[in-house]
Amino acid sequence: MPRATSWAFLSPWVLAFGLFGLYPFAFSLFASFTDYSPVRAEGARFVGLANYARALHDPAFWSALGNTAFFVVGTIPLTTALALALALAVQPAFRGRSLFRTGFFLPSVVSVVVLSLVFKGLYAPNGSLNGLLAALHLPTPAWLLDPDTALPAIMAMDVWSASGYYMVIFLAGLEAIPRDLYDAARLEGATARDQLVHITLPLLRPTLLFVLVVNTIRSLQIFAEVFVMTRGGPLHRTTTVVYYLYEQAFYRFDLGYASALAYLLFVLTLALAWLQMRAVGRPAEASA
Amino acid sequence: MSGEAAAVELRATAPPAWGASLGRWLWLGPLLLTMLLPFVWMATISLAPRSGGSFARAAAGPWDLSSYRALFASAHLGRYLLNSAAVATAVVLLNVATAATVGYVLGRRRVPGEKLWTLGIVATLMLPKQVLMVPLYLVMARLHLLDTYAALVLPFAVDAFSIFLVRQYVLGLPIELEEAARVDGASDWAIFRAVVLPLMKPVLAVVAIQSFLTNWNSFLFPLIFVDSDRLRTLPVGLALLSQTEHSVDWSFLMAGSTVASLPVLAVFLLFQRHILSGLLAGAEK
Numbered sequence: 129m130p131r132a133t134s135w136a137f138l139s140p141w142v143l144a145f146g147l148f149g150l151y152p153f154a155f156s157l158f159a160s161f162t163d164y165s166p167v168r169a170e171g172a173r174f175v176g177l178a179n180y181a182r183a184l185h186d187p188a189f190w191s192a193l194g195n196t197a198f199f200v201v202g203t204i205p206l207t208t209a210l211a212l213a214l215a216l217a218v219q220p221a222f223r224g225r226s227l228f229r230t231g232f233f234l235p236s237v238v239s240v241v242v243l244s245l246v247f248k249g250l251y252a253p254n255g256s257l258n259g260l261l262a263a264l265h266l267p268t269p270a271w272l273l274d275p276d277t278a279l280p281a282i283m284a285m286d287v288w289s290a291s292g293y294y295m296v297i298f299l300a301g302l303e304a305i306p307r308d309l310y311d312a313a314r315l316e317g318a319t320a321r322d323q324l325v326h327i328t329l330p331l332l333r334p335t336l337l338f339v340l341v342v343n344t345i346r347s348l349q350i351f352a353e354v355f356v357m358t359r360g361g362p363l364h365r366t367t368t369v370v371y372y373l374y375e376q377a378f379y380r381f382d383l384g385y386a387s388a389l390a391y392l393l394f395v396l397t398l399a400l401a402w403l404q405m406r407a408v409g410r411p412a413e414a415s416a
Numbered sequence: 417m418s419g420e421a422a423a424v425e426l427r428a429t430a431p432p433a434w435g436a437s438l439g440r441w442l443w444l445g446p447l448l449l450t451m452l453l454p455f456v457w458m459a460t461i462s463l464a465p466r467s468g469g470s471f472a473r474a475a476a477g478p479w480d481l482s483s484y485r486a487l488f489a490s491a492h493l494g495r496y497l498l499n500s501a502a503v504a505t506a507v508v509l510l511n512v513a514t515a516a517t518v519g520y521v522l523g524r525r526r527v528p529g530e531k532l533w534t535l536g537i538v539a540t541l542m543l544p545k546q547v548l549m550v551p552l553y554l555v556m557a558r559l560h561l562l563d564t565y566a567a568l569v570l571p572f573a574v575d576a577f578s579i580f581l582v583r584q585y586v587l588g589l590p591i592e593l594e595e596a597a598r599v600d601g602a603s604d605w606a607i608f609r610a611v612v613l614p615l616m617k618p619v620l621a622v623v624a625i626q627s628f629l630t631n632w633n634s635f636l637f638p639l640i641f642v643d644s645d646r647l648r649t650l651p652v653g654l655a656l657l658s659q660t661e662h663s664v665d666w667s668f669l670m671a672g673s674t675v676a677s678l679p680v681l682a683v684f685l686l687f688q689r690h691i692l693s694g695l696l697a698g699a700e701k
Contacts (some may be wrong), residue, residue: 131528132522133604133605134526134528135527136493136517137517137518137520137521137526137527138518138521138522138527140512140513140514140517140518140535140573141518141533141537141574141575143574143578144571144574145536145537145540145571145574147555148548148552148555148570148571148574149548150535150538150553152548152551152554152555152672153548153551153556155551155554155555156548156551156554159550159554163581166554166557175499198436213446214447216510217440217443218444218445220430221432221598222436222437222440223432223433223434223437224437224441224571227448228444228448230685230688231451231452231487232447232448232451233684234451234452234455234681234684235451235454237581237629237633237680237681237683237684238633238677238680238681239632239633239635239650239651239676239677239680240453240635240651240674241633241651241654241655241676242458242651242653242654242676242677244453244457244655244657244670245654245670246454246457246458246670246673248658249457249461249469249666249669249670250544250660252469254470255469255470256457256470256472259471259472260451288451288454292451293695296692296695296696297695297696321621321682331595345542345544346544347545349544349546349547351635352635352636352651352655353634355635355639355655356655356658356659359659367513370546370549373549373550374549374636374640374656377549377550377553377640378553378640383550383553383554386550387550387551388692389441390547390548390549390550390551393522393546393547394547396545397547401542
């Protein structure tokens with residue numbers, strides 16, 4: 129293939145990567161060192177590291193970071209455990225297996241806006257969830273309207289909607305484990321529990337790592353749920369980092385500061401992904 | 417791993433008798449119900465216009481389609497639906513076309529700096545798009561594209577994940593047919609159209625389905641790139657509607673949510689196998 133044709137074939141990516149990837153990435157790094165705001169008459173001034181210093185002393189930013197951390201720490205172990213349990217349960221053949229696989233995955237294809245609207249209705253103080261709880265003589269909190277329960281309510285929805293997605297990824301990992309390992313173990317008299325602990329879980333390590341990294345990166349970006357269900361309230365208790373970033377950029381038009389926040393989020397995302405790879409990693413040795 | 421991945425759904429094993437499956441149904445059944453009940457709630461409320469969001473009242477009936485009629489009669493929602501359909505169609509078509517050509521040259525390693533370009537694609541895959549929300553907004557402002565259809569289409573017309581899927585697929589395609597066509601004197605474009613494209617059909621189907629699901633449900637960028645009501649897509653329109661109305665008409669909102677969900681649910685149920693294989697190809701990276 130002559131060079132000209134190759135370049136013609138590649139050109140859409142070159143254009144898109146430049147215009148919507150590298151350029152904004154570089155431009156916002158530049159913007160993060162200025163006080164750029166489109167609503168102010170005078171142009172942007174260079175402010176050095178002032179935006180970054182401001183972030184470090186901004187209690188609202190720290191509170192958003194805290195909420196996001198609470199979200200990540202609270203949901204990821206639950207989602208991972210539930211996804212793994214579901215995958216183990218729907219892997220072997222049984223009647224109606226595909227019904228369960230399909231049903232568990234279903235929330236993953238529906239818009240987060242739709243899911244959030246439905247849960248907003250379910251969580252209403254006199255809504256269906258509280259109706260059910262009252263019938264069971266259980267406490268009926270105000271869920272999204274109560275500062276103490278709002279974030280956990282959004283987290284519960286996230287566990288509900290994300291588990292099926294990661295179940296499918298665990299299923300792929302399970303299917304990749306050679307059958308003859310289990311056959312050999314059974315010949316040696318290994319119980320089902322032995323097989324799970326000594327074959328399945330160790331060999332699932334790369335998949336587990338992938339699920340943890342992908343889910344962490346996704347959870348750090350939680351936005352639509354908050355926008356639809358709580359708008360960051362009550363008392364900013366559901367303001368996540370990305371929601372805070374959105375407020376700074378599109379309500380206050382403080383784009384310089386928002387650019388700095390975006391860079392901090394980017395660095396945090398990379399750091400956490402790297403840490404998890406270190407902690408759960410070593411896939412080569414684990415599967416050798 | 418792609419062989420095994422495809423086998424997730426395909427592995428043919430005779431299922432055991434219903435009796436032997438009962439144990440699993442006993443504990444998976446309630447879980448499945450929990451997964452599906454919110455959707456049952458959505459559909460039921462949408463059919464009961466005067467329920468005020470109460471499931472008990474809605475379930476008692478009477479049911480009718482008046483919320484759906486109101487939805488399609490409303491100038492706003494009808495417009496949102498058309499916008500979503502138009503934008504999704506444009507993005508899917510552009511995605512398939514660009515992923516085909518870019519994925520092909522990268523898969524055949526026919527371009528200088530192939531490794532570097534692929535690295536750029538993988539890096540883009542790893543980077544959550546939300547991080548670019550402010551920068552992309554600034555770029556769209558500079559290009560004077562804010563509040564246009566182009567803002568909803570162009571930044572999503574070329575997708576790193578789609579390209580990556582095609583590249584991986586092309587790596588596994590035998591090259592002999594292309595070489596034979598070249599010996600016969602076919603031009604590059606003719607080879608691509610007549611030989612390569614037909615072979616790429618399965619992966620392009622996966623790309624089309626994936627990009628439809630992602631784009632139809634897209635929320636953050638359509639929210640910030642567009643200001644005018646007449647350009648809003650369905651998720652943005654629904655989200656804003658739920659907040660601007662003084663008293664929320666739950667039946668109307670749930671009718672809108674149902675309409676927003678039906679296309680993706682239909683695509684999912686029809687093309688489940690393609691969707692899962694695309695997902696698993698992503699897990700391999």
